[in-house]
Structure formats: structure tokens, C-alpha cells
Amino acid sequence: xxxxGQVTLGDxxxxxxxxxxxxxRALNGATQVRADLRQRVRAAAERLAYSPNAHxxxxxxxxNAGVGVICHDIGDPYFAGIARGVMRAASRHDLQVILGSTxxxxxxxxxxxxxxxGQRVRAMLLVGSGFENREWQESLRRELDLYRxxxxxxxxxxxxxxxxxxxxxxxxxxxxxxLARSLLALGHRSFAVLSGPLSLTTVVDRLAGFRSALASxxxxxxSTQIVEGAFTRDxxxxxxQELLRRGLRATCVFASTDVMAIGALAAFREAGLRVPDDxxxxxxxxxxxxxxxxxxxxxxxxxxxxxxERAMEMALLPERPARVRxxxxxxxxxxxxxxxxxx
Amino acid sequence: xxxxGQVTLGDxxxxxxxxxxxxxRALNGATQVRADLRQRVRAAAERLAYSPNAHxxxxxxxxNAGVGVICHDIGDPYFAGIARGVMRAASRHDLQVILGSTxxxxxxxxxxxxxxxGQRVRAMLLVGSGFENREWQESLRRELDLYRxxxxxxxxxxxxxxxxxxxxxxxxxxxxxxLARSLLALGHRSFAVLSGPLSLTTVVDRLAGFRSALASxxxxxxSTQIVEGAFTRDxxxxxxQELLRRGLRATCVFASTDVMAIGALAAFREAGLRVPDDxxxxxxxxxxxxxxxxxxxxxxxxxxxxxxERAMEMALLPERPARVRxxxxxxxxxxxxxxxxxx
DNA sequence: ACGTTAGCGGAAAGCGCTTTCCGAAAGCGC
DNA sequence: GCGCTTTCGGAAAGCGCTTTCCGCTAACGT
Numbered sequence: 144x145x146x147x148g149q150v151t152l153g154d155x156x157x158x159x160x161x162x163x164x165x166x167x168r169a170l171n172g173a174t175q176v177r178a179d180l181r182q183r184v185r186a187a188a189e190r191l192a193y194s195p196n197a198h199x200x201x202x203x204x205x206x207n208a209g210v211g212v213i214c215h216d217i218g219d220p221y222f223a224g225i226a227r228g229v230m231r232a233a234s235r236h237d238l239q240v241i242l243g244s245t246x247x248x249x250x251x252x253x254x255x256x257x258x259x260x261g262q263r264v265r266a267m268l269l270v271g272s273g274f275e276n277r278e279w280q281e282s283l284r285r286e287l288d289l290y291r292x293x294x295x296x297x298x299x300x301x302x303x304x305x306x307x308x309x310x311x312x313x314x315x316x317x318x319x320x321x322l323a324r325s326l327l328a329l330g331h332r333s334f335a336v337l338s339g340p341l342s343l344t345t346v347v348d349r350l351a352g353f354r355s356a357l358a359s360x361x362x363x364x365x366s367t368q369i370v371e372g373a374f375t376r377d378x379x380x381x382x383x384q385e386l387l388r389r390g391l392r393a394t395c396v397f398a399s400t401d402v403m404a405i406g407a408l409a410a411f412r413e414a415g416l417r418v419p420d421d422x423x424x425x426x427x428x429x430x431x432x433x434x435x436x437x438x439x440x441x442x443x444x445x446x447x448x449x450x451x452e453r454a455m456e457m458a459l460l461p462e463r464p465a466r467v468r469x470x471x472x473x474x475x476x477x478x479x480x481x482x483x484x485x486x
Numbered sequence: 487x488x489x490x491g492q493v494t495l496g497d498x499x500x501x502x503x504x505x506x507x508x509x510x511r512a513l514n515g516a517t518q519v520r521a522d523l524r525q526r527v528r529a530a531a532e533r534l535a536y537s538p539n540a541h542x543x544x545x546x547x548x549x550n551a552g553v554g555v556i557c558h559d560i561g562d563p564y565f566a567g568i569a570r571g572v573m574r575a576a577s578r579h580d581l582q583v584i585l586g587s588t589x590x591x592x593x594x595x596x597x598x599x600x601x602x603x604g605q606r607v608r609a610m611l612l613v614g615s616g617f618e619n620r621e622w623q624e625s626l627r628r629e630l631d632l633y634r635x636x637x638x639x640x641x642x643x644x645x646x647x648x649x650x651x652x653x654x655x656x657x658x659x660x661x662x663x664x665l666a667r668s669l670l671a672l673g674h675r676s677f678a679v680l681s682g683p684l685s686l687t688t689v690v691d692r693l694a695g696f697r698s699a700l701a702s703x704x705x706x707x708x709s710t711q712i713v714e715g716a717f718t719r720d721x722x723x724x725x726x727q728e729l730l731r732r733g734l735r736a737t738c739v740f741a742s743t744d745v746m747a748i749g750a751l752a753a754f755r756e757a758g759l760r761v762p763d764d765x766x767x768x769x770x771x772x773x774x775x776x777x778x779x780x781x782x783x784x785x786x787x788x789x790x791x792x793x794x795e796r797a798m799e800m801a802l803l804p805e806r807p808a809r810v811r812x813x814x815x816x817x818x819x820x821x822x823x824x825x826x827x828x829x
Numbered sequence: 830a831c832g833t834t835a836g837c838g839g840a841a842a843g844c845g846c847t848t849t850c851c852g853a854a855a856g857c858g859c
Numbered sequence: 860g861c862g863c864t865t866t867c868g869g870a871a872a873g874c875g876c877t878t879t880c881c882g883c884t885a886a887c888g889t
Binding site for chain 1: 775
């Protein structure tokens with residue numbers, strides 16, 4: 144109980160009058176120990192407020208009861224939703240979660256990965272689209288390869304050209320295409336896109352899917368009608384303002400993510416444009432809050448919490464099979480009041 | 487590079503042709519090592535893709551470069567915002583973050599705390615109101631005392647009767663009182679409250695503050711006009727429905743948190759009540775999204791990200807002083823369009 | 830009642846790293 | 860040029876736990 148004092152297994156053993164080895168076995172319950180002894184050890188441990196040193200244990204067993212999770216921004220509802228699923232899964236497996244939030248800095252992503260490798264985490268989860276930059280992809284891939292070489296498991300959610308790993312992949316292309324078809328069915332023939340940073344694969348895929356669906360109707364996106372913005376509410380807001388400055392030549396706007404769409408909604412409102420009467424607006428992800436906007440936002444729904452749970456489970460599966468596993472997750476188009484027929 | 491192979495400091499030392507001790511010093515840079523040797527060691531480490539085993543290091547130094555953070559629900563925007571601040575601070579100090587999400591289960595809270603004690607984290611951060619249950623408080627307090635007895639530091643955000651720890655305390659009472667005064671100033675004289683679970687100190691404080699401000703105007707809350715609900719959007723939604731069933735006898739409704747207020751807004755809309763024309767609505771916290779609701783929500787703004795950063799910094803301060811430190815954080819009443827004069 | 834087998838508990842060898850303690854080598858003054 | 864101080868690098872002792880290896884006791888069969 145002293146400031147410096149750490150109660151060790153040895154102390155417990157002594158207090159219980161057994162050997163160190165017996166104490167260890169009694170507490171971990173693997174091998175047989177006489178019931179009364181086990182009881183005595185347990186009691187001693189309790190009495191001394193013994194707390195096994197996780198590092199010593201990890202070192203001795205050369206395995207660790209932790210997993211690492213790296214995301215772009217834990218404050219973003221998209222990641223927060225996924226993180227919730229991850230926590231659930233981890234808790235089921237009695238694994239602690241080490242969290243990294245890169246704030247979209249690729250360097251930080253790599254440094255987190257490296258730190259987690261040093262921690263010898265059981266598995267690593269990369270959440271969110273990777274960076275399109277070859278150099279970083281390369282660094283990250285190297286880091287992950289090293290990690291796997293020592294038996295680590297890697298899974299990713301939605302991403303990462305250049306990283307060969309088990310993956311839970313939202314159908315970004317397919318979802319966006321499906322959304323485009325729904326919008327076409329509403330009668331829209333001219334579109335604009337508020338795109339996230341085109342350095343992210345997710346963004347590229349969603350744009351590609353959307354575009355290809357339009358193309359098969361012979362509709363092309365004007366380059367002036369694609370505005371790139373940050374992956375945030377304000378990014379969407381500003382991109383929309385830019386779009387309006389350029390002159391909106393579309394009856395329907397697709398934002399790469401719901402978060403951006405929220406910003407767009409605000410910008411439209413400020414500009415005096417009514418959604419969906421003057422312009423329709425759709426997003427992607429189905430983060431919880433958008434149901435409560437006015438109007439509620441049309442989107443492609445992703446089961447965020449599931450995504451997290453499934454990726455975690457996947458990373459925890461027994462042995463790495465020869466081929467990477469890929470679980471594709473369909474997005475579900477949800478038409479809400481933010482989209483309607485063109486004016 | 488083999489499946490099992492872990493590159494150790496010994497391997498690096500051998501490859502560099504120096505002793506193990508020298509290798510350690512060369513890499514950590516504390517003591518003097520000849521420049522050329524250090525270079526050789528660095529090169530060898532690089533070549534072998536050496537990754538220091540964090541557990542071995544933690545064990546040897548008996549100190550760990552991690553902090554633990556326990557919150558109720560990482561998926562909740564309130565915690566997500568705080569978590570963002572925490573991550574920033576931790577990243578500044580090169581500390582890894584172990585995250586626990588209790589999903590409002592006190593048992594899980596205690597088990598996280600205990601696990602983090604086992605991890606010998608440098609500091610522990612408890613985020614979110616504590617449970618009002620004496621028994622849990624007691625268990626948690628014991629766990630934390632044990633943790634501190636071995637030199638651990640604890641800080642809390644917003645909470646925890648029974649836990650004596652450095653704290654960042656949002657002025658829940660004061661903020662709610664201030665809000666009440668603003669609402670009174672708008673002309674309201676009859677109020678209803680959508681309260682979160684009364685087992686949480688935060689909720690109790692906010693209710694008390696609100697109530698006391700009313701009391702000084704001689705206004706009392708009818709017990710039928712206080713409805714308890716879960717701390718979620720749906721909790722707010724259902725509590726509002728219950729309130730309507732009981733008969734709304736108020737011109738203004740105060741929800742303990744913004745998240746609940748969002749549910750309330752939906753429920754009012756469904757019931758055909760216009761906000762703020764028929765009823766005014768206010769929340770607490772100022773989570774980002776409520777600015778974009780229709781109408782934008784009046785609330786008491788808390789600097790969420792700051793809260794996280796400050797608590798983290800506080801927990802990391804050099805030595806524990808004799809008295810616990812307390813930083814009080816004022817909430818700022820932000821009047822938005824969800825409140826107006828009574829009908 | 831004796832030999833055999835099974836099973837329990839103790840001693841000890843690590844797990845990979847840090848760090849103290851020392852001896853050796855190098856640099857300095859007079 | 861000799862003795863002394865100063866550095867620098869190596870050997871070794873842990874950090875707290877798990878686990879193998881073994882000796883011992885107890886239980887069983889005939």
C-alpha cells in the first residue's frame with residue numbers, strides 16, 4: 144500500500160503459504176490446484192489487493208491481450224459509430240483497446256502502427272479510407288508486413304490500396320451507383336458532387352460509382368459541378384458555397400458523406416435554396432443524427448456499429464488463411480425528404 | 487522475419503558488434519555513446535526492422551507510456567468530442583491511449599479500471615457522470631485508491647461523488663441555473679424537464695440548478711412535468727411522448743442533454759407541436775450537430791474538446807499535490823431559435 | 830502389501846529490456 | 860613520462876510473471 148509498493152505474485156504466494164508457481168496456477172486456473180489451496184491463494188490476493196502486472200504477464204507469455212484501432216478522427220460520428228462496435232466486440236473477447244486518432248496525418252498513422260507493433264497487440268484495425276499517396280502507402284505496408292511477420296493480424300475497414308489485409312468493405316461504388324439510380328428515377332438529370340478529399344480511396348470510389356451510374360444514362364458530370372472539400376461539416380459548407388459561386392447547374396447534389404451533407408444543407412438554407420424543392424441533397428453513411436435534420440437526409444445507410452464488430456471479429460479469427468478475407472457490406476439507399484423530384 | 491521470430495535488442499547488438507547494454511543506450515540516447523557506434527546500432531536496428539518490446543521495457547522501467555480513458559459510450563457525440571481532446575493531449579505527450587466504453591454498466595467501469603491498474607497506466611481518466619449508487623461508488627473508490635497507492639494519477643471529468651480526484655467540472659448547476667434565468671427572461675413561467683437517469687450526478691446537478699433558479703422566482707416544477715429517460719436520442723423521444731401523454735403543462739422544456747433534446751424535437755414535431763411557437767426547447771452540452779437542426783437548439787455550451795485536453799493535462803501534472811485540483815468550466819448559454827417567448 | 834501410475838507442487842529458467850556497477854582505455858596536469 | 864581523473868562499454872542483476880521439468884505423495888490394481 145506504500146507509494147512505491149507493488150504487490151507481486153511472490154507476496155501473495157508467501158501470504159498464502161504456497162510457492163510462487165502454485166500461486167500463479169491457482170489464480171489462472173489452468174492446471175489443477177487443490178481447491179483449498181486455490182481458495183487460500185485467492186483470499187490472499189484479495190487481501191493484499193493484488194493486481195497482476197500485465198506487462199510481466201505479456202512478456203512471459205509473449206502475447207498481449209490488446210488490440211489496436213487506428214482511425215482518422217474519433218470525434219467524427221462515422222468513426223464514433225464504428226468505434227462503438229469495436230468496443231463491444233473487444234469487450235466480448237476481454238481485450239483492451241488501444242486507440243489512435245490520426246487527425247488525418249499519415250505520419251501519425253504510421254507512428255501509431257509502429258507503436259502498436261511495439262505493444263505486440265494481437266490485432267490491428269485500420270478504420271477509414273487510406274491515403275492515395277504512394278509513398279505513405281509504401282511505408283504503411285512495410286510497417287504492417289513487419290507486424291504480421293511476427294504473427295500480428297491486420298484488418299481494415301473500407302480501404303487501403305497497397306495494404307493486403309482482411310477487410311470489411313462497404314460497397315462504396317455500388318452504393319453510390321445505387322443512389323444515383325434512385326435519384327435518376329426521381330427524375331433528376333443534372334447533378335453536382337461535393338466530394339471529400341480525392342486523396343482518399345473511399346471518396347474516389349463513391350465518386351466513381353456515382354459517375355458510372357450516370358454514365359450509363361448518358362449523363363456526365365461537369366467538372367465545374369464537382370467541388371472538393373474537407374471531410375467535415377464545414378468542409379461541406381464551404382464546398383457548397385464554392386459550388387454556388389460557380390453557379391449551380393444541377394437539380395440534385397450528392398455529398399460524399401453525411402457529415403458534408405449537413406454542411407451543405409446549412410449553406411443551401413443560407414443561400415435561400417429550399418431542399419428538396421429547389422435542390423435535392425443526398426449523403427452517404429447514415430450517421431444517426433441526419434434522421435433528425437429538416438429535411439431528413441437521403442443517404443446510403445451503412446451499418447456502422449456492425450462494421451466495427453465484424454472487422455474486429457475478423458481480425459481475431461484463429462489463423463490467417465492463405466488468401467485475405469473480404470466481407471463486402473452493401474449500403475442501403477434510404478430515401479428521405481431531402482430528395483424529391485426536380486423542380 | 488520468420489513467423490515466430492522476434493528481433494530483440496540482443497540481435498541488434500550482435501549485428502552491430504556491440505554489447506547489449508551499449509545497444510540499449512545507443513537507441514535511447516540517454517547516456518553517452520560514441521557517435522559512430524550509435525550510428526552502427528541505429529543502422530543495424532533499421533536493417534533488422536527492430537521494434538522494441540514495449541512490455542519488456544515497461545517491466546524493466548516499471549513505468550508505462552499509456553493512459554487509460556473510461557467513458558460511458560464512445561459513440562455518443564458528447565464523449566466523442568471529449569475523446570478528441572484527450573487524443574490530442576495524449577499525442578502531444580507521446581502516450582498511448584487505452585479506451586474503455588462502459589455502455590453504462592458500472593461493473594464494466596470497475597473492470598476497466600482494474601484492468602488499467604494491471605496495465606500500470608500512468609494516469610486514468612474517468613469521463614462522464616458517476617453512478618449515484620453507493621455500492622458502486624465504494625467499489626470504484628477502492629479500486630482507484632489502490633491504483634493511486636502505486637503512484638497512479640486519476641482525473642475525472644464531471645462527476646463522481648465518492649471519488650476524490652483531480653477534476654474538470656463543468657458547472658452543471660450554474661449552467662442550468664443560468665439557462666433557466668434566460669428562459670425566464672424570455673417570459674416562460676411553466677417548465678417541464680426531460681431528465682436523464684437520476685442515478686447520474688450530472689443529471690441531478692443540472693436538474694437542481696434549473697430548479698433552484700426557478701425557485702428564486704417562486705416557480706416550482708410539477709412532478710408530473712419531470713420525466714426520466716435514457717441518455718439517448720430515443721430516450722429523449724420517449725420521455726417526450728410520456729410527457730405529452732401526461733399532458734404538457736409547460737411552455738418550455740429543458741432536456742438534460744442535447745442528445746435527448748434531439749429526440750424531443752422529433753417527438754414534438756410528430757405530435758404537431760411547433761418549436762418554438764408552441765413550446766420552447768433547450769438542451770445542454772452544445773454537441774456540434776445541434777446547430778444544424780431546425781430550429782437550431784438553445785443550449786448550454788461546454789467546450790468539449792477542451793474538457794478532454796485539460797483533464798488529460800491535469801492528470802499528467804508532475805506530482806499530486808496535497809489537495810485535489812479542481813478546474814471549473816463555465817457553461818455558456820447559447821440562445822438559438824428553439825427557444826422564444828411563450829405562446 | 831508392494832509395484833505402478835497419475836497428479837500436485839516447488840525450483841528454476843527464461844521473456845526482452847534497463848541500469849547499476851566496474852574495469853579498461855583514454856585524456857589531463859605537472 | 861607518470862599518476863590521476865574522466866569516459867565508455869560490458870557483464871550481470873533484476874523487473875514480475877509463466878511454464879517446464881522433476882521429485883514427491885497419494886491412489887490404484889492385483
